[in-house]
Amino acid sequence: MSNRPPHAKPAGALLAAVLLLPACGGERLESTTPDTAAAATATPPWFVDVSDEAGVDFVHSAGHGEGYLMPESMGSGLALFDHDGDGDLDLYLVDGGSGSARDRLYRQQADGTFTDVTAAAGLGRPAYGMGAAVGDVDDDGDLDLFLTRFGADALFLNAGDGTFTAAPADGGLGDELWTTSACFFDADRDGALDLYVATYLGFDPPRSCTDRAGNPEYCGPEAYRGLPDRFYRGRGDGTFADATADWLVAPPANKGLGVVCADLDGDGRVEIYVANDGEPNQLWVERDDGRFEDRAALLGADVNGFGKPEAGMGLALGDADGDLHLDLFVTHLDRETNTLYRALGDGGFEDATASAGLGPPSLPLTGFGTTFLDADLDGDLDLALVDGRVRRGASAGERAERRQAWQVDPSVPAKLIDYAEPNLFFVNRGDGRFRDAAAEGGAFTAGAEVSRAVATGDLDGDGDLDLVVTQAGGPARLYRNQAPRDGHHWLAVRALLPAATDPTLGRDALGARVEVRAGDRAWVQPVTSTAGYLTTVEPVAWFGLGDAARVDSITVTWPGGERERFAGGEADRTVILRRGEGSAP
Numbered sequence: 001m002s003n004r005p006p007h008a009k010p011a012g013a014l015l016a017a018v019l020l021l022p023a024c025g026g027e028r029l030e031s032t033t034p035d036t037a038a039a040a041t042a043t044p045p046w047f048v049d050v051s052d053e054a055g056v057d058f059v060h061s062a063g064h065g066e067g068y069l070m071p072e073s074m075g076s077g078l079a080l081f082d083h084d085g086d087g088d089l090d091l092y093l094v095d096g097g098s099g100s101a102r103d104r105l106y107r108q109q110a111d112g113t114f115t116d117v118t119a120a121a122g123l124g125r126p127a128y129g130m131g132a133a134v135g136d137v138d139d140d141g142d143l144d145l146f147l148t149r150f151g152a153d154a155l156f157l158n159a160g161d162g163t164f165t166a167a168p169a170d171g172g173l174g175d176e177l178w179t180t181s182a183c184f185f186d187a188d189r190d191g192a193l194d195l196y197v198a199t200y201l202g203f204d205p206p207r208s209c210t211d212r213a214g215n216p217e218y219c220g221p222e223a224y225r226g227l228p229d230r231f232y233r234g235r236g237d238g239t240f241a242d243a244t245a246d247w248l249v250a251p252p253a254n255k256g257l258g259v260v261c262a263d264l265d266g267d268g269r270v271e272i273y274v275a276n277d278g279e280p281n282q283l284w285v286e287r288d289d290g291r292f293e294d295r296a297a298l299l300g301a302d303v304n305g306f307g308k309p310e311a312g313m314g315l316a317l318g319d320a321d322g323d324l325h326l327d328l329f330v331t332h333l334d335r336e337t338n339t340l341y342r343a344l345g346d347g348g349f350e351d352a353t354a355s356a357g358l359g360p361p362s363l364p365l366t367g368f369g370t371t372f373l374d375a376d377l378d379g380d381l382d383l384a385l386v387d388g389r390v391r392r393g394a395s396a397g398e399r400a401e402r403r404q405a406w407q408v409d410p411s412v413p414a415k416l417i418d419y420a421e422p423n424l425f426f427v428n429r430g431d432g433r434f435r436d437a438a439a440e441g442g443a444f445t446a447g448a449e450v451s452r453a454v455a456t457g458d459l460d461g462d463g464d465l466d467l468v469v470t471q472a473g474g475p476a477r478l479y480r481n482q483a484p485r486d487g488h489h490w491l492a493v494r495a496l497l498p499a500a501t502d503p504t505l506g507r508d509a510l511g512a513r514v515e516v517r518a519g520d521r522a523w524v525q526p527v528t529s530t531a532g533y534l535t536t537v538e539p540v541a542w543f544g545l546g547d548a549a550r551v552d553s554i555t556v557t558w559p560g561g562e563r564e565r566f567a568g569g570e571a572d573r574t575v576i577l578r579r580g581e582g583s584a585p
Contacts (some may be wrong), residue, residue, distance in 0.1 A: 079535065
């Protein structure tokens, strides 16, 4: 891994944490801490905005005109992946719907800066983009790119030299429905990647909606019909067949936004969890006959603890309480709390939002992308999420008060000023409970924008996870992680399966689980490339180890359920594990 120095710049003034609570006749503002200004001064920032010096100048173009068309408010997504195989993470940013809008691919240079290589890579064709998913769909050892859109989806095949070509007939994936998040995994374990695609709603015909004062406003999802998600079987040659009817048992017409595909219960089979907007969520579980059945209601993951469906947006997956079971966190609309579904260890879940301390701070905010990460490498997962309204709400006077309190970023378009909100950052107390850490959040939690997607990746090669955030109608942000590490250690694990066409080529073992043990502590992480909302991340299991300078063992549960134990060793490195090179646990 690279040892180049970070390129951080001093953070700006930190925003005092503000909580907007419902009240009779409207909304009111209250501070969450007695002296947030003093706390901000005393606390060094954990995240610093390095977008400018990193050379990332992307600004999302949603096509904001005089009307209020719903797709404007929903994008945009991103992908963090090594597109050219040079060992550094590159950045793909999805653009929206104006005539000049183009997706952008930024290649990371040796000095940590990024260069726009969109045209040279054969990408950037005009379209109304939403999200991105990455996987080696033709089994040739490099990563291909699938794009979800408001319009026809697209698949681009990697030529292995940093360039891409459009797959003929989009590889069978050119559906023209409004699609959002997507994930690759090998559903039938035949060696070829399959694909689950969430669809949102049927935006036909567009409707006109107003706020309480009669002003034009973005419509909510209740104004449109939902659409069944899509499941595609991969042939291993870069082409796919629609297998929705064969693999999904009675798929409903839902309104899917966030998706994660991972082995949630450790049985070697991948489950698919879908966050639906205003409707019960779905948890697709593989049956013995190979078909997937929605068991979210049976397993306690469909609605909140009060039995209410919520406006599901983004998803985070991780072991929040250190019990070696993967928990789910779902972001929601304002006046709803975000929800933490704690895994019970038997495949089921319970709403643990209140006991985890994650409810009240989210009430005034509309959450979209979210991610678990061990920001300070102390061995416990922290939580980051980005916010941005989809409806103005409140009176004109209250909206003005909100803008002033939240210090709306100057980059926010005039049309979206009343939709800007601050992001949230929570630090794990070590027992699965969280504290609001807006003061530590630095540039990530300072100011207000209309944020949509967030992704993690070690952009500077220093062993901790940095953040990339997109906006609706605003600039992408790169936040360098500068959290105090206090001698803490880390380990990154990449688990590989042999490629079907060439056993010397390794492909990421999407759907595997990795367990690391050091002394009396243990951690578990999934191998998945899906995260948050409309995003793809590098499928590497990343562990903060606290003060453990060595690990005793690493155990991988491969897709299909086979388990292998690998030797431990020194921390603070990336290890590559290949199936068949370990021993029986």
